[in-house]
Amino acid sequence: MLPSPAEDPLPVPLLEREPELAAAIRAVDALCSPAPSGGLIIYRGEAGIGKTALLTEIRRRAGGRCTVLSATGAETMTSVPFHVVRQLLLPALLTEPEDRLRRLFGDRFELTAPALALAPPTGPLADPQGVRDGLDRVVTRLAEQQRGKPLVVLVDDAHWADAESLTWLAAFAGRLPALPLLVVLAHRSDAYADPRTGPGPGNRPDARTEPAATLLRRLGDQARLTVTLSALTEEATTDLVRSALGHRTDAPFCRELWTVTGGNPYETVELLAQVRDRRIEPVADSAGRLRDLGASSRGDGLADRLEQLGSDATRFAWAAAVLGTDISPRVAARLAGMGRDTADDCAHRLREARVLTGTDPLEFTHPLVATAVYRAIPPAVRTALHGAAAWAVTDAGLGAAAASRHLLEVHPDDDPEVVAQLRDAAREHLAVGAPDAARRCLERALQEPPPPEAYAEVLYELGCAALLTSPDATVRHLRSALDLPGLAAALRTDATCRLAQALAHSNQLRQASVAVATEAARTPPGPARTRLQAAHFMYESFRAAEDDPEGRSRRLADLADRLKGTDSAERALLSLRAFDAMLRGEDAAHVVDLCDRALLDGRPARGVGWTDTEWGFETPAMVGIAYAFTDRPDRARDLFEEAVRAYEISGWSGAHLAFAHTLLGLAHRRAGDLRQAETFLREGLRLADRVGTGLAVHWDAVCLLIDTLVARGRTAEARELADRYAFGPPWPSAMVMPDGPSVLGRLLLAEDRVREAVSELEAAGAALEARGRRNGTWAPWAYDLVRASLAAGDTDRAARNAALARAHAERFGTDTALGEALRCQALLAAPDEARTLLSRAVRHLEASPSRYEHAQAVYDHASALACPAALSRAAALATTCGADALTAQAEEALAHHR
Template sequence: MCEGLVVAVRRLARLNWPLVLLVDDAQWADLETLQWLAAFTQRLDDLPVVAVVAHRPGEATDPGTDLLERVGAAARPSTTLRPLTPDATAGLTRASLGAHADAPFCREVWAVTGGNPYETVELLAKVQDSGLSPIEPAAQELRALNNSARGHGLVTRLEALGTDATRFAWAAAVLGAGISLDLAATLAGMGPEEARRCADRLQAARILRPAAGGPGGADELEFVHSLIASAVYRSIPVATRTAMHGQAAWAVTQSGLGAAAAARHLLEVHPDDDPDLVEQMRQAAREHLAVGAPDAARRCLERALREPPLPEVHARVLYELGCATLLTSPATTIGHLRNALGIPGLEDDVRVDAVCRLSQALVHNGQLEEAVAAVDAEADRLEPGPARLRLQAVHYMWEGIHAAEEDSPGRSRSLAALAGPLTGRDNSERALLILRAFDAMTRGENAEEVVELCDRVLVNGRLAPGLGWTDTEWGFELLVMLGSSYTFTDRLDRAETLFNEALLAYESAGWNGAHLALAHAFVGYVHRRRGRLADAEAYLREGLRLADGVGSGLPMHWDAACMLMDTLLARGRPEAAQEIAERYDFAPPYPATIVLPDAHSVRGRLLLATGRATEGLGELEAAQKAAAARGRHNTVMAPWAGDLARALAGHDPARAAALAADARAQAERFGTDTAVGEALRCTAALAHGQRRTTLYARAAAYLEASPCAYEHALARVEYGIAARSAAELCRGLALARACGADGLVARAEEVLGNGRGLR
């Protein structure tokens, strides 16, 4: 929800501008509002918007303080406001009371209020109401008037309005926001007419006023100032205040506003072994999750745990709390789900789901081996059936993305035997087919067979019911494998459709955090493969921004950073790619999960591009060893062989030729136009004379048939240089410009500018 509101306001800001956003007394804002404000102010660089935020230090709650610090970190500039000067106070006094206000009187106004703007305005209003003359003899009465505007003086003034008015003000302070006349009357225990009289008295006393633009019109109230609201709230005896929050929760529920609206009051009620409160908080959490507010859901469930729940419900509350934090805090999720699984109370299906979610959180937190162990331990205690089959599929899924797997060929044979006869009649079979397709893709097996396996998973070209991006039974990692299999087999049309569906599904459901971050990353990488490099960079940077909100050094950071580095290198911006590598510590040791595209290959290419040839060769050699050990020979996903062959050509041509020949054999086995075209381009770079020109021509022809426009542009420029053809160079230049490949554009323009030897 927060992310959606940020996007919505950003769009509005581009339609109606320039805009100024003024927020005063931000320390009193609720956490959801502060969360939005922090997210919005961190994304103002490209908007014609000025945001001015003022707050009192030290008066916000702990989470609120953290959010205000995020707002402050984005501020340019930041300043500490000073009290009004004596001259400014005098100007305000004369503007309010008249030019005849004398200097001693104005000076006393400043001395009494200390230059506090709120107190100054309130004091001057009281001077007007009392009919006091703004001259020196009357100045001695200012201190007593000022005391009635704040703290104990305000409370005394409130009590002077009568018991009924005080009770109504207490009810309004407990309700806090959205103070409707009816709700306040119910909470204060009075009828409508009596409530209206109390509201009128409080408005006359400048304690309440009609809410600006409130949905209830004249029946919607608010405090004149947050300091008044705070003083009234603190004046309520603690026991009475707690009891009133309980009554407010009941009144809000009875009014039909729902459990989520009542939850803010239940959060203030003391724990009392109340099963009904636990159920209300669980229902409130479900309502918050349904509209994409997981932090609010988390607070409700944490409060339910403090009640505490009945023993037979305790495990379910922990499980629900783990589900609420899964999107935003993998480490917290692990603790809750382990606690839930450690006590009785989870039925078989829910227990299996908890284990699968626990394993997912462990993977997101970089604990892949523990994820596999948790799944295996639960599978061992189950009899054969759908639940065990689900756990077995999850086991294969985590092993499939395990970069350091010991027996990768053996697992591949086992998975191929298990998936071979499956037709995709249910989601368990479809899951195994996806795993088999992903494994075959990474190993560089025949691409047509990989695509056929992927297509068996779809129902009329779409994801099957229960296997969607927001369905929780299987997790989104499985669908990432499906989309990646299409991506690296030249079926970018289907990959783009899948990942765009993911982005839309997560944004619609309010799934911020890991899911939305990876959706942006994979949409961006499909753009990279298509040659839309500028769009790719934008999506990938957004994916990293979202990932930063979840934690640091997580597997999602490795994928998004690797994809962005690959994109920046394609754009001809190695320095920008190096900056990303440094920001995210993109260097060995690599995570336990597979990084897409291959981390060794991308970092090796980066090192070569930034002039660190020896380090680059070492990284590419490491890629070769890893590929040989694990049997992963997809030359598009892991293009180390081409870069290594080119780097070795000058001092070890025999090995370079052997690497290029092996890469070409692997590419032809895989069979996509991209793989074969790239292999031919590498072979051409090592050749001489007419054979070089012929190979480049063949590479360009293959890549023209592929969906990868950048690789086609690269081959076309290299063919134009080899053939000394101005026409081919111009064609390659146009393609490079369309892709946003600035480095390739500069290279082609330089050759065309020299013009020597071109035909």
């Protein structure tokens, strides 16, 4: 047994940290000022450099004036989702009465509270972005309600924070300067280099550590101050040695101790403690013993020290290392296979040896100690301890998710019960918004492996779990599941539809279409086959190019035109048919009738609603889009407002909500409310940017926003947006809404790049005509090609396209299409005929909901008439719809007539 340390505690002054501490105190002062300002401070440095001591002192200094919340990352807890967030928030939230707690969460309680273990999940799948938004709201409200004692958040060992907590914190950090909230975070300086090696939770070869390094870099970019802590100088080390061992300590002894420890504060204090334990005289003759003593406080040396404490203490320390943090002495004793009295004695000896601290719960004295003990456990023993810990957690009723971090460390052993536990844990993780944690559990379940009859089901579950985070992995797993026997018919259909969805998300629309068509061919007639057929039609419709567009449209019309919309399958087919007929420029009245039949009392029916997963959000979206382009933007707006509400209530804050805002922008653009359109489109783009890059919703939002900015006369902004998002060829495999090449041609024309505009618009027209897509409101290439051709001096081409646009408009029959076609023809007519055509265009557009196009027609007609009253009206209409450039044109023309 190691000798006991002296009764007097070893003094540990905070040396050479005055500037770092002063920076934090200044930030606390700013937080407590009459005009509080928050922010993020980051301290980084090597292990043992004193980060924890610095945060402890900041906590002490801030505690009298501020409300301090704290958390510490742990190497053994990196796989536990929201572990750090729970440490931070639960102490504050658990003291709140339920009514006040719900007010803190607002309408996000059902979504976010399960992630904090405050309430059971309300559904099988929580949107991760929605959970993060809910955490934003809770922390913001906590910060705002701390009257007189502003909020300080301390996070130590952030390099070991779980991915879910770190992802939230990295996103939330951008809001800190505007909040009365100071976050102080500490992590190892080598975390960027991902130095973690050896056995241990989070250190497996498949552990995703690079995202953590990326998130720490993002946090560093947003910090108001980042400080790298340095080792102690020889002078500071000498002061520390003499304060611990007496002022008569020899200088050579101090110098050797500094050399051995490298000025690392933790190693210095630990080595001093061992010097005191062994009653070593701090004189020059003893300096030679320091190097061996220093080695005993690290790695193998610490393992040797444990052995000196005896086998019982070693087993207890191993059990504690497996449990990680908040160590229950009772559970540790159970894992170590010893009684209570023996466990109490072991804990006492480990406290004396500076391995453990506390009573119940126990903690390791330093993360370096915890790591050294954990890595000293023989692999077979470590695996057995994790297995025992998993069942102990399960027996305690803490749930499969809590046990899963231990099951992840157990060697595969063909155990169906382990597979079942891991599948249950994955479901629990998905329900709280942690799909990556679910993925890890299911990947481990496959290694067990599952029984043959369940293997395909586990692959299916793994594919579904990866859908939100890794479409490529989803494709791989679902294809494997479909290639194996064992999937029930309903699961085969669902797996195929999810496979197609993942392929579509990966810009592989043709493969998505083939996948559902192939499965439909082998599925007997019934609802499942109808669902697969509808999905096939949808993906073919969304493709930018397809093999037999006319044949597909004909087959879809034959299948859907006779339907009444009596069930979800019929409504889905009617939605597809309405969307396709709109694109083809068929009779708009028929398109609207199809849309009406696809809805129930003007709203999506249950089963095909915005949050229904069987048919997907595309079904009601296609109805709304068809309405928007058939002069029914009011109905489209109602549907899209319902989508926003549905996603906000459900906590779907990712791509779905981004798309809903984009669709609302579309409805306002088609109604001619350009200001509102821009507002919703920018919000849709902002939400999309939070999710990823290059998504389908990015293309749609950027396309619509460019069109809106050009309409407002802000061509330079539109170009900057196009360049920033690489809007242009190569186009994605999915169509862009509205037609991307047409909008790019419109932008080029607005920039007076006439030759390029002609080329782009001609190519767009040829591609659309080949597919039979003749809706000039969706794809206004012909209108703009007329103007570009005239600018290039090619009146023959202008006349051909004006006639084509008129023919398409007559077939489609909306007032918007007819008015726009008449405006184009007026460009080629003699003055008297032009005035007549423009008069008719004004009447059509006045009857339409398209206020911007109406304002354009009134301006054109007023200019042709040289009528000041009409010009004044055009200026007023343009101002109302937010067409700033058109307003300026009309006012300038009006000034010339005064």
